[in-house]
Amino acid sequence: MITRAFLSLTILLLLGTGVMPALAQDCCAQLACQEQAQAYAQRMIELLTPLGNSPADVAQRRQQVEALKRVNPAQYQAIAILFGELKSWAAAGPKRNLCLQEQITARASGPQLAGVLDWASHFVAEQPPIDPSSPEFCNVFAWQVEVNQGAVDAFRSSESYFLSAKTFVLAKTFGVKPGQCGGRTRLWLGGGLNYQDRDAMGLLAVRGEYRLKDLGAELATVGHLKYVVEPGFGFGPNTFQVLTGLGADLNLLQLQAMAGYQSRGNRYLLQLGAGYTFTKR
Incomplete structure (x- = not known):
């Protein structure tokens, strides 16, 4: 499961290669950018951990996401907003994705990390639409x-x-x-x-x-x-x-x-x- 996430998740491509900390310095060496990456990493872990392990089948993952929209629309909306923000944030500067990787792995490990990575890969690949009825x-x-x-x-x-x-x-x-x-x-x-x-x-x-x-x-x-x-x-x-x-x-x-x-x-x-x-x- 974790291997699939590593291969498919753009923001975690170089995780565990040993060169990540050096490449991530452009963002993580700057206090403001590092704090933003820390905040995004924490939000991602808090939002995706309750989803548990991601099903291997794409259709099953989509069904679980649709069920989440019905049962807990606020959590789904928060996930949609998070990945919408991450897309813009990561494109705004070099090496931001790599700094985010470092912050995620500093806060999660084992089965929790595997689940977060798998669900993150899903939401990166299939950007969830933002519900216009959001209170934001x-x-x-x-x-x-x-x-x-x-x-x-x-x-x-x-x-x-x-x-x-x-x-x-x-x-x-x-x-x-x-x-x-x-x-x-x-x-x-x-x-x-x-x-x-x-x-x-x-x-x-x-x-x-x-x-x-x-x-x-x-x-x-x-x-x-x-x-x-x-x-x-x-x-x-x-x-x-x-x-x-x-x-x-x-x-x-x-x-x-x-x-x-x-x-x-x-x-x-x-x-x-x-x-x-x-x-x-």
């Missing part, structure tokens, strides 16, 4: 619909009920290539209808989001907290509004609580909302 910000085509309700001038004599329905299209996720995840900032474009004071108003909106913190463990992330800012422009005079607040993405479900200012009568706005995201793979 992904650079994919997506759109969402949401409903918000709240109050304008809450706790004042001018208080009135507020309701809005909006739809957004993901315009850009910054810092990651198309199809990849792990970004921090993204931009949505959209619009909808506001209803207040027995009147409906069309609105165009731009929403910026910044991912603050992931929810769950590293290997079982279920969502994230985000900071949201959303300026909007209504159809009509004096109809500008800006909202800001916190939101949470739980897989494809979005929740948010925001406050803001509305130029229509110089009023302030409080709202709670929920939405759902649709993605195209």
Whole structure:
């Protein structure tokens, strides 16, 4: 099993040859690069060890991966993200693969190492697709619909009920290539209808989001907290509004609580909302 992994896994080709440490100096001799290799090696071991020994038959390995996607989609997603990152990281500098080899063998041995190498060879050969429903910000085509309700001038004599329905299209996720995840900032474009004071108003909106913190463990992330800012422009005079607040993405479900200012009568706005995201793979 371990021989097959050595032959097929690109990032482990020279493992155990005796020349690896010398060749790996370009990365491992640099502290920042070495720390990155250490982190990737640790993630690979943590993610692949629970899979156990890899079946020798390719079809059986694929069946096990499909079962993993159904039973533990968070772990599958973490594996997909890891090998997507490794592909870009290894191509960014010389000898990085060899430094990664050194860090893996320093942390695993025996049957554990054999299993990790076999599964790594599989995922290198068959790059797992990144699920666009990942809670990590992904650079994919997506759109969402949401409903918000709240109050304008809450706790004042001018208080009135507020309701809005909006739809957004993901315009850009910054810092990651198309199809990849792990970004921090993204931009949505959209619009909808506001209803207040027995009147409906069309609105165009731009929403910026910044991912603050992931929810769950590293290997079982279920969502994230985000900071949201959303300026909007209504159809009509004096109809500008800006909202800001916190939101949470739980897989494809979005929740948010925001406050803001509305130029229509110089009023302030409080709202709670929920939405759902649709993605195209």
